[in-house]
Amino acid sequence: MSRLGELIAELCPNGVEYRAFGESATIVRGASPRPIKNFITTESTGVNWIKIGDVKPGDKYITSSAEKITPEGAKKSRAVKKGDFILSNSMSFGRPYILQIDGCIHDGWLAISDFSDNYLSDFLFHLLNSNSCQSEMRKKASFGGAVQNLNADIVRALVLPVPPLEVQREIVRMLDSFTLLTAELTAELTAELTARKKQYDFYRNKLLTHNKEYPMKPLADLGKWAGGKTPAMAEKSFWEGGTIPWISSKDMKVSILADTQDHITEKAINEASMTLFPENSIAIVTRSGILKHTFPVAYVPFKTTINQDIKILVVNKDVLPRYAFHVIQGKGQDILTKTKKQGGTVDSLDFQKVLAYKVPVPPLDVQERLVQVLDNFESICTDLNIGLPAEIEARQKQYEYYRDLLLTFAETGSMLVTDRQTDRQTDRQTDRQTDRQN
Incomplete structure (x- = not known):
């Protein structure tokens, strides 16, 4: 029997009192x-x-x-x-x-x-x-x-x-020990993930370094760039029940968007003259406080609208959407450094300079090979369903599971506690009856 088991058997063999x-x-x-x-x-x-x-x-x-x-x-x-x-x-x-x-x-x-x-x-x-x-x-x-x-x-x-204080003390010892082990492992996994990302950045930069065989083209030549706007917030019919994605800066925290926080209606599209852009576009932030530290770029696999702080690229036929994403993201820090406006109350980019920024554009077959390599590497680094991020999340869930298990006690049978327990059982029965009726 464990030390905790011995203490519970000795100090609270009939359970633990629960009270308000x-x-x-x-x-x-x-x-x-x-x-x-x-x-x-x-x-x-x-x-x-x-x-x-x-x-x-x-x-x-x-x-x-x-x-x-x-x-x-x-x-x-x-x-x-x-x-x-x-x-x-x-x-x-x-x-x-x-x-x-x-x-x-x-x-x-x-x-x-x-x-x-x-x-x-x-x-x-x-x-x-x-x-x-x-x-x-x-x-x-x-x-x-x-x-x-x-x-x-x-x-x-x-x-x-x-529970008795001695039981609490043993539970704390166990949880603190488990917390320490979890923190150490999470730190190691996080360091490994950081190293993987640096490795990814290194190889991406290598792969996207200009090869004299391929032409350098300004971003303006990759396709059609456009901006967006915000439908009137006071017009509820533009927003309530909306199903059409509307990208703003707060959505631009991941490299591949799954959805947006806000959505607009068909009425907003028609009456507010909103443009609906096709799937497989590339969105960038041109005006936001987040430009202090990073240049957010996101691949958008669904049809969407955007607000006035976002620019979106719909690529030409001679450019793969995923290649355009990788090359813009890979050059993001340099783009930010060379196009960021000085002064102003909100950080923003000089979009004409963004359009003039040149990147390598190899033939489609070369783009396809580069995309395959970079997509695989990005998945290893960022996909929460595989690799190190999933392991970090699993460790945290494991800790929470054992913590909640250690903090669950059998309840004593004292009259006072039994009355409370009966009340809670009655509440649970009422909840179940309500659920069945619904």
Whole structure:
């Protein structure tokens, strides 16, 4: 029997008590002094003002804050201390963070404290992050399919296991060990993937380096380039129920588009004079903040429309669409460097310079061979269904599976807990009956 099994057999042989979270901890909402700009300070007497921007989704601890508020502002806010938990209560909500600083939180946070008699901090972190707990919070905070705020009452009402502290300590040890192994393996796989991508870039550049046997042609000669626009947002009939893809900069995060986030209607095509471009086109971003760092290029295998920040290429018969994609993507950084406009409030490209940029255009049979090699290499590097990305995803899912398994306990048969369990069974039966009726 494992150490955890021995502890459970010794300390909770008849199961673990479940109780409402509000019975095990103090859970309150943050508060904001208003207007907040009047209380922001750079003085040494300032109090840490903790915001969403101070953390990333994968973080466990909050170690600093970008801003501080005055002591007067702190009196009108919610004070939190090192060791407390905070959860975001709106938008991407419910992720727990452990404070390693004292400070104040606004009303976009919930604070969790006074739990040390019932939970170890690290155990509670794993418990609140579990799929079952996260799912329950999403369910309770959703009304009519729309996600609302995660209020303090919802979190207080969460029914959670309260195993003995010694059992919690052993589970934490196991999960931390598994987390470390997963992180190390993920880092190794990520490094390998990065190396593969660098290797891909190297060979792509080699393959696309100008050969004197092949002509250099400006991008304008590869086919017909066109721009797009945005149908009136106020005209709901242009958008509601739309099925026609409409590309904007937010879609240009992958090299092959599967779909777009936004769609327009046939009415928008007809009345807003939108152009529907054919499948197997190549889209580039010419105006967006993302041009600070990269030159987004995407292959579009479906018919689509585009907005005013996108240009699209429909290739000539003497150019393969996938070759045009690879050569533009391969030369992307050079295109960005040579055509980016200086100044301006939004990063943009001088499109006339883009059109004048020259690339090698070999015969179709050579293009076909290059495309085959480059497509195969790109698939190895980026396809989530094969290779290293799939392995990284599988490791994360494996960790989540074992975490949720370790955090699932048999429930004790005490009268109080039995009543709650009966209530939950009744709720589940009601849900099943409702499902059958629907």
